[in-house]
Amino acid sequence: xxxxxxxxxxxxxxxxxxxxxxxxxxxxxxxxxxxxxxxxxxxxxxxxxxxxxxxxxxxxxxxxxxxxxxxxxxxxxxxxxxxxxx
Amino acid sequence: xxxxxxxxxxxxxxxxxxxxxxxxxxxxxxxxxxxxxxxxxxxxxxxxxxxxxxxxxxxxxxxxxxxxxxxxxxxxxxxxxxxxxxxxxxxxxxxxxxxxxxxxxxxxxxxxxxxxxxxxxxxxxxxxxxxxxxxxxxxxxxxxxxxxxxxxxxxxxxxxxxxxxxxxxxxxxxxxxxxxxxxxxxxxxxxxxxxxxxxxxxxxxxxxxxxxxxxxxxxxxxxxxxxxxxxxxxxxxxxxxxxxxxxxxxxxxxxxxxxxxxxxxxxxxxxxxxxxxxxxxxxxxxxxxxxxxxxxxxxxxxxxxxxxxxxxxxxxxxxxxxxxxxxxxxxxxxxxxxxxxxxxxxxxxxxxxxxxxxxxxxxxxxxxxxxxxxxxxxxxxxxxxxxxxxxxxxxxxxxxxxxxxxxxxxxxxxxxxxxxxxxxxxxxxxxx
Ligand code: SF4
Ligand code: SF4
Numbered sequence: 001x002x003x004x005x006x007x008x009x010x011x012x013x014x015x016x017x018x019x020x021x022x023x024x025x026x027x028x029x030x031x032x033x034x035x036x037x038x039x040x041x042x043x044x045x046x047x048x049x050x051x052x053x054x055x056x057x058x059x060x061x062x063x064x065x066x067x068x069x070x071x072x073x074x075x076x077x078x079x080x081x082x083x084x085x086x
Numbered sequence: 087x088x089x090x091x092x093x094x095x096x097x098x099x100x101x102x103x104x105x106x107x108x109x110x111x112x113x114x115x116x117x118x119x120x121x122x123x124x125x126x127x128x129x130x131x132x133x134x135x136x137x138x139x140x141x142x143x144x145x146x147x148x149x150x151x152x153x154x155x156x157x158x159x160x161x162x163x164x165x166x167x168x169x170x171x172x173x174x175x176x177x178x179x180x181x182x183x184x185x186x187x188x189x190x191x192x193x194x195x196x197x198x199x200x201x202x203x204x205x206x207x208x209x210x211x212x213x214x215x216x217x218x219x220x221x222x223x224x225x226x227x228x229x230x231x232x233x234x235x236x237x238x239x240x241x242x243x244x245x246x247x248x249x250x251x252x253x254x255x256x257x258x259x260x261x262x263x264x265x266x267x268x269x270x271x272x273x274x275x276x277x278x279x280x281x282x283x284x285x286x287x288x289x290x291x292x293x294x295x296x297x298x299x300x301x302x303x304x305x306x307x308x309x310x311x312x313x314x315x316x317x318x319x320x321x322x323x324x325x326x327x328x329x330x331x332x333x334x335x336x337x338x339x340x341x342x343x344x345x346x347x348x349x350x351x352x353x354x355x356x357x358x359x360x361x362x363x364x365x366x367x368x369x370x371x372x373x374x375x376x377x378x379x380x381x382x383x384x385x386x387x388x389x390x391x392x393x394x395x396x397x398x399x400x401x402x403x404x405x406x407x408x409x410x411x412x413x414x415x416x417x418x419x420x421x422x423x424x425x426x427x428x429x430x431x432x433x434x435x436x437x438x439x440x441x442x443x444x445x446x447x448x449x450x451x452x453x454x455x456x457x458x459x460x461x462x463x464x465x466x467x468x469x470x471x472x473x474x475x476x477x478x479x480x481x482x483x484x485x486x487x488x489x490x491x492x493x494x495x496x497x498x499x500x501x502x503x504x505x506x507x508x509x510x511x512x513x514x515x516x517x518x
Binding site: 010014016017033034035038041042044045046051054055057058059060061 | 177178181213216217220221223224227228232233246247250253297307499
């Protein structure tokens with residue numbers, strides 16, 4: 001199971017080049033391009049950080065250690081920004 | 087020079103058809119009997135060139151990905167030999183396939199990066215699909231291409247997966263055979279498929295239903311179209327008649343009578359058009375003269391879980407049983423691509439050689455149908471059920487296009503008249 005979920009007020013829309021997050025409370029929009037857009041999709045569908053990192057190796061051509069760090073850093077940044085809870 | 091004008095009887099008249107000019111006409115018997123050469127000459131003016139096999143460098147319209155041959159269902163007519171477990175594509179191989187197609191699309195000056203998923207059931211290998219979808223979108227964004235993703239699926243998975251499909255795929259071909267009793271007899275899991283169809287109907291994706299028509303649902307086509315349209319608002323409905331397999335025969339499921347299929351398809355097509363849904367019978371599309379109605383011969387590359395690249399998405403053993411070799415090459419997990427020119431040429435030439443179709447007015451629309459199951463080397467030269475229904479549906483489409491819809495209705499209400507048209511060994515005008 002995923003350790004994180006989208007925060008209550010966050011909605012999102014899938015676009016050709018990524019994902020747009022919208023804060024339902026403030027109306028603020030944030031565009032996520034790749035590879036972050038893939039992490040957003042996978043985390044909101046319940047993948048664990050380990051599983052996301054494994055997929056990110058193939059999605060973004062990263063080495064396993066770099067992929068793991070990228071996922072953790074991204075998730076932490078989103079948690080601080082209030083996009084994720086958990 | 088061989089005649090390129092064809093004619094088929096419609097009661098006391100003749101439907102004359104020149105596919106290379108894209109001209110059709112309904113004429114009386116005297117016109118055809120007394121002036122065949124004049125008629126042919128008039129219609130033979132400035133024809134388009136006959137369709138020819140492709141030439142030049144390989145140019146696939148899309149990359150086909152088979153994430154796995156495994157499937158979570160066991161439909162009674164499945165010819166894919168699917169089991170719940172099975173080899174899954176290496177994630178690096180899926181990424182390498184997408185990269186090759188992105189590279190090709192950018193070099194060829196395309197606007198889109200087209201990747202289509204087939205199975206088994208693609209979502210029986212969900213990680214492969216996740217990786218391939220996101221890799222496609224990532225490299226498309228990098229190279230200024232528009233990602234264009236399509237999938238053929240059975241729809242049997244939980245709601246979050248259905249939402250992902252609706253959000254990320256531009257087109258979804260969902261196998262849905264009709265009302266509960268029919269769908270459950272053919273495939274099972276009606277409730278889950280209907281639930282997925284509802285999720286997809288509410289999403290931005292272009293939803294297409296693929297309906298397998300057998301003896302047990304052929305009478306219900308128009309009613310099924312009405313229900314599908316009201317309940318799920320699909321973009322299109324694709325009607326495919328059952329291709330018998332040992333499994334379907336064991337289950338007592340038989341293909342429909344081709345004459346009844348043609349008649350019911352006509353009613354279903356009208357019902358669909360009235361409701362703004364596009365009805366599809368792929369073998370009767372007459373817009374563009376063609377040599378093949380499927381990926382084979384169109385340079386499409388289907389990437390299999392073992393790294394083989396093939397022209398057709400059926401199992402290798404199926405085409406081998408017909409004496410065909412539809413392998414085109416191989417891709418490695420490191421992106422190394424082998425695509426021998428002689429293999430591409432062999433498959434391109436294959437689609438031009440269809441002895442049964444030479445004198446048939448559908449030769450450049452139906453184009454022989456499936457190369458593996460129908461027009462394989464050494465197949466019978468006489469018309470079979472597929473030919474009968476295709477010839478009837480094509481004639482009715484041409485009549486409707488000319489504004490003679492009621493004549494098409496009269497035709498499909500008269501079995502003897504249908505047989506006269508469907509079983510005519512040659513449709514060529516003014517030729518031996
Ligand atoms: S002979 Fe049969 S397979 Fe060939 S074009 Fe005509 S309908 Fe199609
Ligand atoms: S040869 Fe037959 S099975 Fe293969 S892609 Fe064409 S229509 Fe499909």
